[in-house]
Amino acid sequence: MNIIIVGAGKVGTTIADQLSSENHNITIIDLNQKKVEEAEEEFDAMGIVGNGASHQVQVEAGVMDAELLIAVTGSDELNLLCCLIAKKTGKCQTIARVRNPIYSKEVNFIKRQMGLSAVINPELTAAQEISQLLRLPYAKKVDTFARGRVEMIKFRMNPELHMDGLQVADIISKMKCDIMICGVERQGQVVIPNGDFVLKNNDLVSMMAVPKETAKFFRKMGIPTHQAKSTLIVGGGTIAYYLAKQLLEMRVDVRIIEQNKERCEMLSEQLPEATILQGDGTDKEFLLEEGLMHTDSFVALTNMDEENLMLALLARKYSNAKLIAKVNRIHFEEVVDELDIDSVIYPKNLAADHIVRYTRAMQNSLGSNVETLYKILDGQAEALEFVIREDSSVTNQRIMDLPLKDHLLVCYISRYGKLKMARGQDMLKVGDSVIIVTTHKGLHDITDILKY
Structure with a gap:
């Protein structure tokens, strides 16, 4: 597919990396010439230096022939304007990053009124993932x-x-x-x-x-299964706000440490049930004073990856808390995974997975959509959920009789709202939702699970 990405920041380049590896034709638009040049070289993409909300720039980028435009600049409003202009100029589908909490309750209205295909919010998605991890601390x-x-x-x-x-x-x-x-x-x-x-x-x-x-x-197995009852969050940014909202609904005691006074005041107004502490979250004595040794969970959400990792390792020394650190830029995931930190969250990867899932669904050829997609096992495998829309070479045959690819598991089948673990005697039917795990990359259609 021909895909235009507006914004060559952390999220934009991660999406470009994923989509270029799936053999899509990528064009990147950004005002920063250096970022455009780096993206051109790294992803074998075409680069345009300019304002992505400009009709002329979009035409130069090939919007008339594009199937998809993804706007992921640092401004929600600019992203929405880019998508609106693309819809009026070409016939492509559009995806916008909208991250401001002000718009979080209006996403469906915005999508409907502006004709957006999807809205992504990496910060909200990251917060949802962290809240799930605190529900299941093991x-x-x-x-x-x-x-x-x-x-x-x-x-x-x-x-x-x-x-x-x-x-x-x-x-x-x-x-x-x-x-x-x-x-x-x-x-x-x-x-x-x-x-x-x-x-x-x-x-x-x-x-x-x-x-x-x-x-x-x-x-x-003898592992406690109760959710965390308290959390100490360092960094009061957008993810912290979304996370605190979710944890308060789960009746978790929330304490947020933030250095900026104005941000503290804002969080105090928006999260009256949380405890907002103004101070330096990297100060060991301050952390100990504010309950590090007694908290059930510790979440490092500052804007610096190295700081988050070091804070989590410090917390390991002084507490038995569930430790979670946010990482944006570090490319040494195999090294990070070896650290004694319970969970590391990569918000930009969550956004990229969402986009890849959407492009796979756009490409389906035999009536089966990719509903869910995760890069798993350190990015070396994928877990996918397909919805089967039509009869094909995989339907109405026992799974054990299908010539399935090696290193592939059919895990679960959902039929008429009922879930069951897939067994060799089971058959796939039209209307089923099917969950697959495989080391084979780039499955677009349910028939891709077959060897031939």
């Missing part, structure tokens, strides 16, 4: 499918779980829980395991189940 990562009815939980296989040397099939039969182990990360290697696969201490295991079965499994 998880390093939580992804949801089937509108929240299926969860994929990543956790570390610690020695105290006493599962070292056990086969996947043994664990499932021993625990008597309806779960599916769908991915294992070990020393940089990624495996989609079968029943004979042997787990080892320190493995990062991704497991899929409905929430009730997830809780049952971890209870039997």
